[in-house]
Amino acid sequence: MASGIPIEITGLTKQFGAVTAVDDLTFTVEPGKVTGFLGPNGAGKTTTLRVLLGLVRPTRGTATFGGTPYASLTRPFESVGAALEATFHPGRTARNHLRVYATAAGLPRSRVQEVLDQVGISEFADRRVAGYSLGMRQRLSLATTLLGDPGVLVLDEPINGLDPEGIKWIRGFLRSLADEGRTVLVSSHLLSEVQQSVDEVVIISKGRLVKAGTLSSLELDAEAQTIIDSPDRRALAAALDAARIPYTEGRNGLIAAEPDPAVVGHAAFVAGVEVSSLHRLKSGLEESFLALVNGEAE
Incomplete structure (x- = not known):
């Protein structure tokens, strides 16, 4: 060889x-x-x-x-x-x-x-x-x-x-x-x-x-996000809107463009919305790859 x-x-x-x-x-x-x-x-x-x-x-x-x-x-x-x-x-x-x-x-x-x-x-x-x-x-x-x-x-x-x-x-x-x-x-x-x-x-x-x-x-280049869910997703969405936290709807909850779960949870608390799940979510490798080739990441 x-x-x-x-x-x-x-x-x-x-x-x-x-x-x-x-x-x-x-x-x-x-x-x-x-x-x-x-x-x-x-x-x-x-x-x-x-x-x-x-x-x-x-x-x-x-x-x-x-x-x-x-x-x-x-x-x-x-x-x-x-x-x-x-x-x-x-x-x-x-x-x-x-x-x-x-x-x-x-x-x-x-x-x-x-x-x-x-x-x-x-x-x-x-x-x-x-x-x-x-x-x-x-x-x-x-x-x-x-x-x-x-x-x-x-x-x-x-x-x-x-x-x-x-x-x-x-x-x-x-x-x-x-x-x-x-x-x-x-x-x-x-x-x-x-x-x-x-x-x-x-x-x-x-x-x-x-x-x-x-x-x-x-x-490591993946952008951290927070996933949050509630029995009342409509009220939760309104709470995030009021806190000016961008989000998208995922299968297991709302995916907020905010890396700190405490910030997202506080928005729900202020609005009096019950939270059923709250945790930090990191984009996968494929999402990072797509962001890079689409010019969405440095």
Whole structure:
């Protein structure tokens, strides 16, 4: 296995005519971790990955593997495994698909069976890819990236469209790759898809970095609120209105835009409204993520 090396994006900008797809983007992906590269569709994730892999030339800035551009890697297939847009000849079997790639990369044929076993599709290796489910195609795509036993994995939306069993498998598999010391970068437009498998997140929106750090740091960015309920919600709502405390109606009560339950409870007390529940509520990771990409948080 090639050793994991950092992915380094520095001041990266890519313009297509008048459109700026990536705007002065800087972040680092470290070995031994699974990093989620997140943002809504059209945020610039795929363009960034295509620049990183030498498929698109940047307008400004650099995207390297430990300081070395992909085109300058001595044996790129054995350093970096990448899966962006997986395409397969429908008439080929999975085994023959992998043999073509192994031959092109100068790798021993023994690697074909090894990666088939690694991703769990040996039983179906001699079936034509045309008959594969989406989950099996995703596994074959991952097998292709692993042929060179690379230290860096760059995967674009690998969980997209998988069933629950496939999602559970790929989460565990990505974790095992990082535990071996590899650098694993996984893109997704949904935090919920990857939050159980990533250590770090890099979030972009409209081509710009909006957050880079651990999942726990993302949770700390969540805005605290207070949930309060009463047998008489109409009176409770009037009490919050009178106290000028903004709120929305939730399933278990009114969600007040006020972090201190004492302030919310006092508003109800002053109005003589009976309170049946009162506690601090913190937004979840997904809410924090959506706030960031929608420009609602710093």
